[in-house]
Amino acid sequence: MKQMHLAAHFPGVNSTTVWADPRSGSQIDFASFEHLARTAERGKFDFFFLAEGLRLREHNGRIHDLDVVGRPESLTLLNALAAVTDRLGLAATVNATFNEPYELARRLATLDHLSEGRAAWNVVTSSDAFTGENFRRGGYLDRADRYTRAAEFVATARELWDSWTPDGTPRPFAHTGRHFDISGEFTVPRSPQGHPVVIQAGDSDEGREFAASAADVIFTRHGTLEAGQAFYADVKARLAKYGRRPGDLTIMPGVTVVLGDTDAEAQENATEIRHLQVSPQNALLALEQVWGRDLSSYDPDGPLPDIDPDPESDLVQGRVKVADPLAVAAKWRALSEAKGLSIRQTVVEATARQSFIGSPRTVATELEAFVEAEAADGFILVPHLTPGGLDDFVDRVVPLLQERGSFRSEYTGTTLRSHLGHAEPVWKG
Template sequence: MTAARRQMHLAAHFPGVNSTTVWADPRSRSQIDFSSFEHLARTAERGLFDFFFLAEGLRLREHKGLIHDLDVVGRPESITVLNALAAVTDRLGLAATVNTTFNEPYELARRLASLDHLSGGRAAWNVVTSSDAFTGENFRRGGYLDRADRYTRAAEFVRTARGLWDSWTPDGTPRRFAHHGRHFTVEGEFTVPRSPQGHPVVIQAGDSDEGREFAASTADVVFSRHTTPEAARAFYADVKARLARHGRTRDELTVMPGVSVVIGDTDAEAQEKAAEIRRQQVSPQNAILALELVWGRDLSSYDPDGPLPAVDPDPDADPDSGIVRGRVRIADPLAVAAKWRALSEAKGLSIRQTVIETAGRQSFIGTPAGVAAALDAYVRTEAADGFILVPHLTPGGLDDFVDRVVPLLQERGAFRTGYTGTTLRSHLGLAEPVWED
């Protein structure tokens, strides 16, 4: 008997304030207007995607003490937006990124449970952490959390939230709840009955050893950054292998790398479009910004069309008060600089060309048929269970993919031809959490 064909999962990420989004394109629209969120969400639902994914921004990033130009449009609060989208979608999952460092379990569990009820069981929570004092300045407690405690607090936060969600019986009876832990003490009664899918789906995106272990022990979906076949398969195998020691099976965690797609009528046309998108994403300004993020120095006097700096990165640069603030820190800037120099020297690249070559390259480029085959191969060879698409345009960046690639995936038997359930857990093939008395 032939084994059932593996079908992929698809999700859509609303582009945030970063150089992935090409704001200069005349087709680009507002990042604030509800119509932009609605267009992308409706497109994702038309394409039968599992969920729509919003990032979080708790502080506007700064460059040399000024708010970075790409951030001046602002960052709406994600659960508020998703509550509105629940009214204009029927099946699409709604995933909010919410930080465990600057929130409290009771309040957040209540907001997520409310979204799950309003949407009929389509809520998800992307769990993120922070030890960033710069972001913490926006909050009463500041940057108080030691970096080593990020995941211990996050794990206790998720356990507490799940305990609150379980404090109502399936037949609608509330029970008193009490949690006493290192980070939280919560006692009382939860105000929201058990949600339509039991618990909102939990997503996680950390790639460190701690992050992978947290995903294996806690998450339903892991958002991976690995998009080359070898790295993706290694990450997939590593995370899936960790599940058994937490009493979980391989099917209980869905691995979905974030990817970008560029399609054309021919491979040559797709490559040309991809190259132009990369030139738009990495403007001269963005090239110097990317360089300063690695070097930790003011490099504004350098020509983006000139060579890389001869000076090494500053190993003592303070990430909380440096040239660029509010971005993810570079773990080993000296190693990154050495890699960039080797590439630049080998290919004769300028600063801007080097950044184009190294930063956020498109994952899948080709004809619709070629892209469909490549995505299918990733899933069949266990490099991923599916993909979170990150378009370069807001809000129409998914239109071509849904119109031209999704039908080919369906023809291959690699993707659903209709929703078979109403909740996000049903889309992902996840069982509802078992309620225990």
């Protein structure tokens, strides 16, 4: 049986978290992050994963309600978590558009040393001028350039990490390219796992190619087994052109898990959770993100609007824009008409993340089936509660996976690369 990989995502400031639940805790107190990280390590997970936004989003000219609690800076937080964990990988989302290679490579290498080889960087990009207003360069970067800059950024960071020899000798570095022209000496020795692990999140053709060329892990989202298999086969097939093997890239979709003592109870729990996540207000906000129009006068329990989306709308700022709102609206209308769904019911069905719902035994079996069918190498779990949303999975599902031999019972290495089964990068001096 194939061994699966598991990671934990701190759910963050979004509509995943059920804020109304009395067990929902702080999104900024260190205790929340520590609880979730310790739970993930108790479950022998590969890594703990933090998302990050660089600006509070706006909706119809106002700060988006779910952003007002803020979010600490990821690398600072992970350095603190390194002191209260021993084996768990620590992954930070950091933007390659509004940072510089030398500074970020140094911060990541520092985390890798402080954690003894457990650091990871989730590389994201932005072509959003709204976000760029927080930075000196503003929105200068064309959308077509964001992956070329990211690819050169990662390559440059790796040159910096390789500028120290494995035996601890520093050497000068120099990089000249389209986006960066730097030279000097790097201040941090080669890290315990050679390089921090690189994660990429994205589903576009450019994103898949970037992952195949440069990433160690890809964080993706797919709603069905078939979609997962198609993505898996496509991305793995791209590796050969870069001299890489299928095992060099670990594919981990983000998923939710809802448990119950029986499958029927779990389904009831899942229905309740989805309706708490998609309140009437959140349903209209989600609809407005597609339609690009102020729909506040519509009844969430009524039918979808009969007007078309505005593809040029700037109603929503700071979010990734819907690529083809007309096509998405048509898909939502078809779903609504086929099942007789209201606005809220349509959003509940159309925006759900890939979910595994059932008794612990049912969920364990389905997770294993996805991995055996090559729809994933593992999963990044996104709990709906902070900070205790991972507890039941670790207590009730992980032991079943361990008994069946599909997940580790103990860590066999000390670095994140060892958890993933990836070799240390060959030094390129």
